[in-house]
Every structure is written in C-alpha cells, then in structure tokens.
Amino acid sequence: MVAKPSVNALLQDLLAAVRLIPEGQVATYGQVAALAGRPGRARQVGFALRSVDAEDIPWHRVINSRGEISQRGLGDSEREQRIRLESEGVLFGENGRIDLRKFGWDPE
DNA sequence: AACATGACCATTA
C-alpha cells in the first residue's frame, strides 16, 4: 500500500524544528520555519502550535521577532508561556521583552 | 472556488 502524502507534512516538520530548541533559549517563528526547511511559513508555525500541543513540543520557546510573546486573542496560554520561560532561565526585560541577543537561539 | 482570518516578518517612512 502506497504511503499517501501526509497533509501534515508541514505541520510535522515545523513541530520537529520546535523540538530542537534548547532549554533556556528561544527562537522566533520565522527562525523555526527556516530551520524546518520551510522558509516563509512563519504564520503556519503559530497554526501548528495552536492545533497541536504535545509534551514533546516546547511551544513556549517560540516567540515573535520582537522578542515578545505573541498575543493569541483567546486563551491565556500567553501567561503560562512567560511562567514556563522564566522557569527555564529565560528572563524578561523591563518592557516585558526578551533580549534575543542573550536568549535567542543561534543554531550552528 | 472566492473570501476572510491568523500565536508572523521585513521594509519603508
């Protein structure tokens, strides 16, 4: 039986990239998309995280390029995200923003 | 199929 092309191929790929984010560091949506080999799908990263929230996926380590937690309109997961990040050592600045120069993940 | 929405990003003024 032929393996049908998974419609979740993009989803799986993006989530795989999120799993690679080391503890104590954060990555931007665009960074995750590029790392997953799917540049330009920054928005879909948000869709992926919203659709799936598995334990293997440190979704809280994904933030926007501003170094802030993206607002999602519904749900209070933004508050939990900040708590989880601070628990890992990722501290927020005075403006409630993360210093990407310090905590931003730089894959080599 | 067309339209609207969205946990985004980069550029420009």
Add this chain to the structure above:
DNA sequence: GTAATGGCCATGT
C-alpha cells in the same frame, strides 16, 4: 522609537 504597507501561506466557511 512607532506606524503603515506588502508579502507570505495554510485553514475554515
């Protein structure tokens, strides 16, 4: 520094 604009593309109606 903020504000506006265009691009990007999957999902749902």
